[in-house]
Amino acid sequence: MKAEISGISRLRIGIDGGGVTTLVGFMYCPLECEICLNPQTLSRSYPRWEYTPAELYNELRKDGLYFLATGGGVTFGGGEPLLNHQFIKEFRGICGDQWKINLETCLNVPSSFLENVIPVVDEYLIDIKDMDPERYFRYTGKDNSRVLENLQILSGRGLSGRAVIRIPEIPGYNGPEDISKSEAAVRELGFDRVDIFKYDVYHGKRKRNLQNAEGDPPADRHGE
Amino acid sequence: MLKEIRRRIAMENDIEFVTSDCRHKGSCAGTCPRCEAEVAYLESQLAARKRLGKVVRVVGLSMGLATMAPVLFTSCDPQDGDLETFQLQGDIAVEREMPAPEQLEGDVAIAPGE
Incomplete structure (x- = not known):
């Protein structure tokens, strides 16, 4: 099994998970957001690298001492990491139990993808965009019913404490009142750790339909 | 901070920190x-x-250090000494022979000045 990876960012502290972490960015995403901070994960016109779980482990283990000493580990992002759920599960089998595995995810994937990795993931960093279905669709081009379903799965399994729900203020799409509604909705689902922030529109480069214009396959197929 | 982690691992295991x-x-x-x-x-x-x-x-030797979560740090003492600290923004480490990818930002970022 191989996964396409857009980049590896080593030795991060306090950015995406506790302790010292290494961010691994997978290629491809099911969403077509108007603003994307990592457009290089969306298109085959950007450089990308293929790894097996064992190859990735060999690449990352050089920082294993830092992970163990600080309670850190690997944060899988992207792109949407859950498109590579089986890869992540196999990676856990290789790295063992002492590294933390975190996911930066939008959760807009079939619930079976999430269910597959629940036993191996320590923390979830979930960017829900906006809980209003119409606004979510306008911004991402996708329906958010899978997001809701997967939030309910995490909450129902008693895993809400392992999740940080990130609610972005997206210029031109939502405002403080909308964000408050989204926050209330996720708290209603049992999630107490909420991070409200503002998208950096200066670094978000990708515009919708870039992917299709370049002839890439729909991301939904990847990893299924 | 990373240097401090290395130092602590050495100290706790009676290793001379070279x-x-x-x-x-x-x-x-x-x-x-x-x-x-x-x-x-x-x-x-x-x-x-x-x-x-x-x-x-x-395991867990430096849990407290990392949970303080400062974003500003440097790992060693560069010779030029111009930058004692720097902001970690997610630059991709180029580990193989390859063209440098763009910055990997994670899913989120804070707008400048926020």
């Missing part, structure tokens, strides 16, 4: 040759202790 002059220019994310060499040295020393049946202490 440092050398760093020839790296500019800020260091912990991936310069000096930092990498210090990690490799620690790993070899820890492995040697394991072989001798000694107890090795690494």
Whole structure:
């Protein structure tokens, strides 16, 4: 099994998970957001690298001492990491139990993808965009019913404490009142750790339909 | 901070913490040759202790350090000394022969000045 990876960012502290972490960015995403901070994960016109779980482990283990000493580990992002759920599960089998595995995810994937990795993931960093279905669709081009379903799965399994729900203020799409509604909705689902922030529109480069214009396959197929 | 973690691992395991002059220019994310060499040295020393049946202490040694979560740090003391700290923004470490990818930002970022 191989996964396409857009980049590896080593030795991060306090950015995406506790302790010292290494961010691994997978290629491809099911969403077509108007603003994307990592457009290089969306298109085959950007450089990308293929790894097996064992190859990735060999690449990352050089920082294993830092992970163990600080309670850190690997944060899988992207792109949407859950498109590579089986890869992540196999990676856990290789790295063992002492590294933390975190996911930066939008959760807009079939619930079976999430269910597959629940036993191996320590923390979830979930960017829900906006809980209003119409606004979510306008911004991402996708329906958010899978997001809701997967939030309910995490909450129902008693895993809400392992999740940080990130609610972005997206210029031109939502405002403080909308964000408050989204926050209330996720708290209603049992999630107490909420991070409200503002998208950096200066670094978000990708515009919708870039992917299709370049002839890439729909991301939904990847990893299924 | 990474240097402090290395120092603490060495201290807790009775390993002499060996440092050398760093020839790296500019800020260091912990991936310069000096930092990498210090990690490799620690790993070899820890492995040697394991072989001798000694107890090795690494897990959780620096939990407090990392949960303080400062974003500003430098891993070693670069020779030029111009930058004592730097902001870690998610630059991709280029580990293979390849063109440099763009910055990997994670899913989120804070707008400048926020």
